[in-house]
Amino acid sequence: MNAVHVQSYWPQGTVYGALLNFKREWEVWAPRMNEAPYKGGPKAPVLFIKTANTFSPSGGAIALPSGVQEVDIGANLAWVMGEDAQPVACVLMNDVSIPHESYYRPPVKYKCIDGFLGVGSKALEIQNLNSDAMVLRVSVNGVLVQRVDYAQTVRKSRALLQDIATFMTFQAGDVLMLGSDCLPGGNRPRAKRGDRVEISAPGFENLANVFAGDGA
Amino acid sequence: MKHARIAWAGAIHEAVESEGELLLTRSPWAGKRLKFDEVVWLPPLAPTPQARTILALGLNYADHAKELAFKAPEEPLVFVKGEASLIGHKALTKRPEGVTYMHYECELAVVIGRTAKNVKKENAYDHVAGYTVANDYAIRDYLENWYRPNLKVKNRDTCTPIGPWRVDAQDIHAQFGSPMNLALQTIVNGKITQSGHTRDMIFDVPTLIEYFSQFMTLQPGDLILTGTPDGVVDCQVGDQIVTEIQGLGALINTLA
Numbered sequence: 001m002n003a004v005h006v007q008s009y010w011p012q013g014t015v016y017g018a019l020l021n022f023k024r025e026w027e028v029w030a031p032r033m034n035e036a037p038y039k040g041g042p043k044a045p046v047l048f049i050k051t052a053n054t055f056s057p058s059g060g061a062i063a064l065p066s067g068v069q070e071v072d073i074g075a076n077l078a079w080v081m082g083e084d085a086q087p088v089a090c091v092l093m094n095d096v097s098i099p100h101e102s103y104y105r106p107p108v109k110y111k112c113i114d115g116f117l118g119v120g121s122k123a124l125e126i127q128n129l130n131s132d133a134m135v136l137r138v139s140v141n142g143v144l145v146q147r148v149d150y151a152q153t154v155r156k157s158r159a160l161l162q163d164i165a166t167f168m169t170f171q172a173g174d175v176l177m178l179g180s181d182c183l184p185g186g187n188r189p190r191a192k193r194g195d196r197v198e199i200s201a202p203g204f205e206n207l208a209n210v211f212a213g214d215g216a
Numbered sequence: 217m218k219h220a221r222i223a224w225a226g227a228i229h230e231a232v233e234s235e236g237e238l239l240l241t242r243s244p245w246a247g248k249r250l251k252f253d254e255v256v257w258l259p260p261l262a263p264t265p266q267a268r269t270i271l272a273l274g275l276n277y278a279d280h281a282k283e284l285a286f287k288a289p290e291e292p293l294v295f296v297k298g299e300a301s302l303i304g305h306k307a308l309t310k311r312p313e314g315v316t317y318m319h320y321e322c323e324l325a326v327v328i329g330r331t332a333k334n335v336k337k338e339n340a341y342d343h344v345a346g347y348t349v350a351n352d353y354a355i356r357d358y359l360e361n362w363y364r365p366n367l368k369v370k371n372r373d374t375c376t377p378i379g380p381w382r383v384d385a386q387d388i389h390a391q392f393g394s395p396m397n398l399a400l401q402t403i404v405n406g407k408i409t410q411s412g413h414t415r416d417m418i419f420d421v422p423t424l425i426e427y428f429s430q431f432m433t434l435q436p437g438d439l440i441l442t443g444t445p446d447g448v449v450d451c452q453v454g455d456q457i458v459t460e461i462q463g464l465g466a467l468i469n470t471l472a
Contacts, residue, residue: 014267014298019363038361046360047367049296052266053433065431106295106363108271113431114333167358167372171300 009080009091009123011055012173016164017076017095017111019046019103021154021179028186029103037104045155045163048107050095050177054117056209062096062115063213064193071116071211072097072188074180075138075148075199077131079157080123081170087126087161092136092199092207093177094118099187118199120207129203131157131178136201138189145189148181218381218465219346221304223256230262231255233381257305260348260382261327264437270297270376271428272323272352274365276418276443283446292419292427295363297441301371305380308472309353310373311453317356318451318471321444322402322459324395324414325350326421327382332434340422343434344385347395349467350441351377351402351459354448377459377469378439388463396420398462402447405455412445414461 020026020042033041056062064071074095082088096116100107131150138146155163157178161170170176182188191197191211199207218233229245231238238255240248261268274293275281281288303309311318329345353375358368388395395414402410419427424440451457453471460466 011267014300016298016367040361042360042362044358044360044366044368046362047371048363049298049367049371051269051296051432052435053269055266103362104364105293106365108294108296109431112296114433167368168298169300169373171298174298174300 008121009119011052011119011175013081013171013175015050015078015117015175015177017048017050017177018155018160018179019048021045021160022181023152023154024184025182025186026154028182045160046103047164048111050117051112053114054112056115056118058118058121058205058207058209061210061212062118064211065113066214068098070099070190070192072099073138073191073197074188075136075146076177076180077134077136077150077201078175078177079126079131079161081172081174081176083172085165085170087176089123089126090129090131091123091175092120092201092204094197094199094207094209095177095180099190118207118209121205124203134201136199139198140189140191140195146181146183150178152181153179217384217387219260220379220381221258221260221262223258224250224254228258257307257380259302259304259378260380261437264435266435268299269432269434269438270299270441271439272297272370272441273419273424273443277412277416277445278418279412279416279446280444283448288418292424295365295370297371297376301373301376302378303374303376305377306468307374307377309375309377309469311451311471312355315355315357316450319354319356319448320402320410320451320457320459321352321354321448322400322410322461323350323352323441323444324398324400324461325378326395326440326442328434328438329385329436331436332425332429335425335429337422337426340425341385341389341394343425344421345436346382346384347388347464348378348382349459349461349464351457351467351469352441352444377467379467381465383464392463398464400445400461403458403460404449404451409449410445410447412447414442416445417442
């Protein structure tokens with residue numbers, strides 16, 4: 001495989017994300033997993049898709065729809081897939097969501113809103129990175145609000161890929177976000193209008209987005 | 217006009233239906249006629265510059281919702297599929313070993329033709345390029361109640377045949393008034409197993425376009441699969457499944 005050198009990254013394929021892939025969120029949810037409507041913990045990876053209308057460049061503003069006061073910040077390390085359905089690069093992403101209490105139905109109206117995926121400006125070759133040891137830092141208006149440690153995932157990156165590959169084949173350019181963690185209470189960090197959110201990790205340029213949008 | 221995208225003679229071509237044959241429309245083969253069985257049929261969709269958004273509806277026919285023991289939804293139940301799940305007409309879909317319930321879902325698929333943002337129902341058809349048939353297979357063995365229907369059920373390789381044709385919206389509107397006036401059916405090994413009508417959708421095509429375009433901008437080439445009526449049955453390896461919609465054609469698929 002040739003090394004990939006990407007000056008300026010933009011997703012070329014479908015962007016997938018994994019829910020409940022951090023131990024903390026899993027443990028927060030565990031007492032509810034056997035209740036209705038879930039009736040049992042998830043066996044396969046819980047996945048979702050961020051549609052192309054969500055892609056926002058780093059440095060760009062992300063608009064909150066009217067009526068939405070704040071959004072969840074979903075700091076992710078993401079894998080960019082190559083020709084043979086194996087990761088070739090890593091990029092930072094912010095999987096923005098309208099906070100939702102239920103994981104029963106697909107989260108399209110919470111996650112597929114225009115602009116709701118912050119995309120890091122550069123992808124780094126995967127050879128130089130250990131995804132399962134990566135630590136992301138999330139700050140809002142310059143204040144550190146979260147540390148996302150990929151040593152704390154439920155499925156390590158290779159296991160996640162392997163479990164997904166049992167039923168679908170990643171195409172070149174597709175993206176797999178490896179998961180976003182919650183805070184100790186179970187919520188994710190939040191952003192409101194006017195907030196500047198930055199996600200940083202060693203070796204990466206910061207992924208920065210300001211949250212905007214007209215009125216409440 | 218009915219548009220197809222085919223592989224033939226070592227390359228991919230655009231074609232249209234003409235007197236029961238395929239007529240190639242572009243250089244160097246413009247004017248060349250081919251029989252339907254001389255080509256490999258691909259999804260009848262031009263490539264898109266960014267990932268194609270494929271929205272699919274669950275429980276969008278009252279009878280099917282009842283069949284699955286759900287009450288009809290108050291807002292569209294929608295999930296998203298990746299483009300890699302699509303395959304063309306006359307293709308093979310894999311039925312995994314050991315599963316007990318894999319069923320077809322015959323669905324009207326809407327192909328967006330013009331960027332759609334905050335579109336009102338009354339203008340929705342201005343944003344539609346055409347219609348095609350999709351067979352949105354599901355394997356119920358893999359259903360889980362987390363972001364249900366989950367991707368292991370609905371985003372499987374080979375499990376979304378689509379085609380054969382992309383039929384211009386204006387042709388359907390001229391002939392049938394709207395896409396809400398089409399009979400649809402599924403035939404398994406020659407026997408009709410599913411029979412319905414697009415007028416029985418809970419959320420019709422203009423309502424869906426209005427609903428989605430309120431929060432997500434749809435681009436040309438994006439798809440909305442509008443759900444299936446009742447009459448789904450388990451199918452086995454070797455079965456031939458024909459999903460057919462009035463005015464759009466018959467999409468043939470075989471389980472392998």
